[in-house]
Amino acid sequence: MFIRVGLLFLLSALLFGLLAAIQYIVPGAGKDIFSFEKLRPLHVSSAVFWILMTAMGAVLTFLQEINQFSLKSIRIQKIQFYLFSFSFIAIIISYCFGIFGGREYWEFQPVFSIPIILGWVLFLSLFFSNNKTLKDKPVYLWMWATGVIFLLFTYCESNLWVIPGIRNRLVQDMTIQWKSYGSMVGAWNMLVYGSSIYLMDKIVGNQKYSRSNMAFGLFFLSLFNLMFNWGHHIYTLPTAQYTHIIGYAVSMTELFILGRIIYLWRQSLTFDNRKQHIHAYWFLYAADIWVFVNLGLAIAMSVPALNIYMHGTHIIVAHTMGTTIGINTMLLLACAFEIIGGRDTTVSIKPNFKFAFLTTNISLAVFFISLLLAGIAKSYWQFNEPSLPYGAMINTLRPYFYVFFAAGTCLTIGFVLLIVPLLRTKHKIMPDGISALTEK
Numbered sequence: 324m325f326i327r328v329g330l331l332f333l334l335s336a337l338l339f340g341l342l343a344a345i346q347y348i349v350p351g352a353g354k355d356i357f358s359f360e361k362l363r364p365l366h367v368s369s370a371v372f373w374i375l376m377t378a379m380g381a382v383l384t385f386l387q388e389i390n391q392f393s394l395k396s397i398r399i400q401k402i403q404f405y406l407f408s409f410s411f412i413a414i415i416i417s418y419c420f421g422i423f424g425g426r427e428y429w430e431f432q433p434v435f436s437i438p439i440i441l442g443w444v445l446f447l448s449l450f451f452s453n454n455k456t457l458k459d460k461p462v463y464l465w466m467w468a469t470g471v472i473f474l475l476f477t478y479c480e481s482n483l484w485v486i487p488g489i490r491n492r493l494v495q496d497m498t499i500q501w502k503s504y505g506s507m508v509g510a511w512n513m514l515v516y517g518s519s520i521y522l523m524d525k526i527v528g529n530q531k532y533s534r535s536n537m538a539f540g541l542f543f544l545s546l547f548n549l550m551f552n553w554g555h556h557i558y559t560l561p562t563a564q565y566t567h568i569i570g571y572a573v574s575m576t577e578l579f580i581l582g583r584i585i586y587l588w589r590q591s592l593t594f595d596n597r598k599q600h601i602h603a604y605w606f607l608y609a610a611d612i613w614v615f616v617n618l619g620l621a622i623a624m625s626v627p628a629l630n631i632y633m634h635g636t637h638i639i640v641a642h643t644m645g646t647t648i649g650i651n652t653m654l655l656l657a658c659a660f661e662i663i664g665g666r667d668t669t670v671s672i673k674p675n676f677k678f679a680f681l682t683t684n685i686s687l688a689v690f691f692i693s694l695l696l697a698g699i700a701k702s703y704w705q706f707n708e709p710s711l712p713y714g715a716m717i718n719t720l721r722p723y724f725y726v727f728f729a730a731g732t733c734l735t736i737g738f739v740l741l742i743v744p745l746l747r748t749k750h751k752i753m754p755d756g757i758s759a760l761t762e763k
């Protein structure tokens with residue numbers, strides 16, 4: 324249910340993203356009903372809710388494959404599900420009615436934070452009541468534990484602005500806000516990476532990767548990253564320089580190691596491993612490629628002199644969407660296909676899936692490049708053509724926006740063709756959890 328609701332949020336993100344993109348090419352179109360100011364939060368919050376719901380669904384499903392949940396745990400899990408689903412849906416409805424009141428990315432009324440925080444507390448208690456110790460456990464359990472703890476912590480931190488003493492001190496307030504966002508992404512990455520490593524173990528049939536030094540290296544780097552990567556969000560704030568550099572260097576190493584683990588895992592698969600988990604395999608493969616593409620951009624963004632030029636341009640949007648779509652969404656779709664779609668032992672790959680998968684990935688590449696080019700053009704204007712009015716500059720970006728919109732439409736079609744059949748699939752119970760695996 325977590326994953327199915329997550330997939331509905333993905334559809335909602337695509338719909339609102341497309342409507343927002345129309346405003347790039349026809350500014351102000353339909354603004355009396357859905358202005359860009361409304362569409363952007365509708366799109367971004369739906370995307371964040373897709374990631375959070377599906378990551379929670381993957382962790383909870385995999386945890387139950389490791390240890391069957393008691394009746395009490397199942398009851399807690401249900402309450403957690405309703406708390407998150409109702410509050411996330413209520414937030415989307417409140418945006419539609421123009422009710423805002425939060426900060427960027429969490430633009431809802433702070434009152435919605437109460438059920439969300441309660442939901443995180445339940446998730447935390449559920450996790451630790453089913454995992455009394457992490458000693459000698461594979462890396463994904465460490466990642467999930469850290470992810471759950473930090474999601475609760477960073478979410479509370481991101482709401483500190485409601486305290487007037489913090490809100491009234493601009494630099495501190497902004498530093499806390501961007502620090503919490505950076506760490507929160509690190510925390511959900513822990514849930515997503517952990518689930519992907521569990522899935523890779525399951526496909527290959529042993530725990531070689533989840534117990535490897537490289538996987539624990541990734542865990543400790545991700546943990547460090549989660550605590551310090553926010554430096555690059557505040558390059559333009561007058562805070563200590565070293566935090567900027569350390570944070571970014573670590574986040575790139577993390578991406579590199581994740582890419583390397585998926586690459587080595589792919590090399591070790593047998594033909595049968597691939598065939599039986601073909602959908603998950605393809606998404607993991609795509610994520611691997613997107614890790615390296617995003618790594619290239621991240622390296623460029625980490626250079627403070629270049630970062631100044633990129634700030635406030637579509638390059639940042641390319642980076643954010645490139646990572647949330649190319650890495651997070653691909654990894655989560657691998658989990659969703661494995662959990663809902665189950666095993667396919669009869670055919671290697673269906674032509675419809677192949678078409679949708681290729682459409683999604685090729686359009687994502689064009690989408691990403693159009694945003695980068697628009698960003699470079701805007702950056703050039705910011706620093707070299709101050710006399711050109713903003714409206715005239717935006718007009719010069721129009722060709723990139725047309726390509727962005729066309730690629731976004733194909734991307735949406737590709738995703739819809741992947742998601743709708745998945746939503747219509749009846750859940751197949753997977754009999755062979757990781758508990759059946761032997762350490763080879």
Ligand code: HEM
Pocket residue numbers: 333336337340341342343344363366367370639640641643644647648652727728730731732734735
């Ligand atoms: C899995 C699908 C998607 C995810 C996870 C996603 C995620 C995001 C995120 C996180 C942002 C915030 C960017 C930032 O603040 O820098 C964003 C912005 C945006 N996205 Fe998407 N997106 C998706 C698909 C799409 C599609 C298909 C379109 C349509 C063409 C689209 C259009 C936009 C637009 C117009 C913005 C606003 C950019 C701005 O503020 O100027 N997105 N998206």
